[in-house]
Amino acid sequence: MEAETSPQRISVFDEYILASDLPQRQKRVLKACLVLFSTKGYSDTTTSDIARLAGVSEGTVYKHFRTKKDLLTALAVPFTDRFLPSNAFESVLDRAKNMESVPDFNEFLYQITYDRFLFVSDNREILRVFLRDGIRRTDAFDLARERFVTSLAAALAKVIHLYQARGELIDWPEAVICRFVFGAWMGYVLPNVILSDQSFDIEKASHRVALTLSRGLAPQTSVQ
Incomplete structure (x- = not known):
């Protein structure tokens, strides 16, 4: 066989x-x-x-x-549409339609982080183009970050409210929470996409990011 x-x-x-x-x-x-x-x-x-x-x-x-x-704009066309969270988290968001099937917050963070890190690994060349240019031009990077955060917050609003209702997530606005997620992701993406051609352990990195975020955004460890 x-x-x-x-x-x-x-x-x-x-x-x-x-x-x-x-x-x-x-x-x-x-x-x-x-x-x-x-x-x-x-x-x-x-x-x-x-x-x-x-x-x-x-x-x-x-x-x-x-x-x-x-x-540069022509290169961006196929990339930006697919990186926006409305498309990025389809498999996880489908599960959220039946709220009882949603995993604990740490596992959810692992799933969406692994999904995006896999995307980063598959699209390293084009990400490197945009991040290099964005880092040189802070205004462009800030604009891209805010567009990403706004889209992510809109896509994950229902799930964020679910975890807040469960007492697993600090009661902050969606955009604030998503900025923390974005910052944690970029902490791994920048050195591994911009500064290195080596592959990185996506599973291990995803678990570390998820654990850091779930602890940092837990109600009992967060400052209102």
Whole structure:
């Protein structure tokens, strides 16, 4: 009997490219951008670098994308839609429809953290592009953070209220709680996405983050 194999995961960028009806040359330009922006950085990449790696002329690059900023925006399209929490936590949120099946707060935090860290691992290149640029431009990073926090709070509002009613979670506004979650996630994402090419133990990291958050946000250990 043959052993079962898990379906191969692909990045949201590769998924987008496979499903897209864009011309092949345009796809090659976007792929080249992702590689170069993630390795050399957005500022240090020239259109001639992109054209050379894509195997096209600079004129072809400009035909599809008028500026380098347009290229960065094009890379963002498939990524931002999939990273927003309304799509990110479908499996966990489905369980929340039947509130009795929702796990304890620590386990819930582990599940959503593992889910997002797996996403980070699969999309390291494109995350590196956005985080590098965002860190240089604090205003862009702050805007992205607040957009993420607002979306996360909206997606998890019902679940947050459930854990607050159970006495497992401090009675703070959803956005405040989600900022703590965001900060804990970024504490692992930044060094492992920006500063390292090595894989990291997603399961161990997820358990550590979940434990830290569940303790830090517990009513008896939190300051009102």
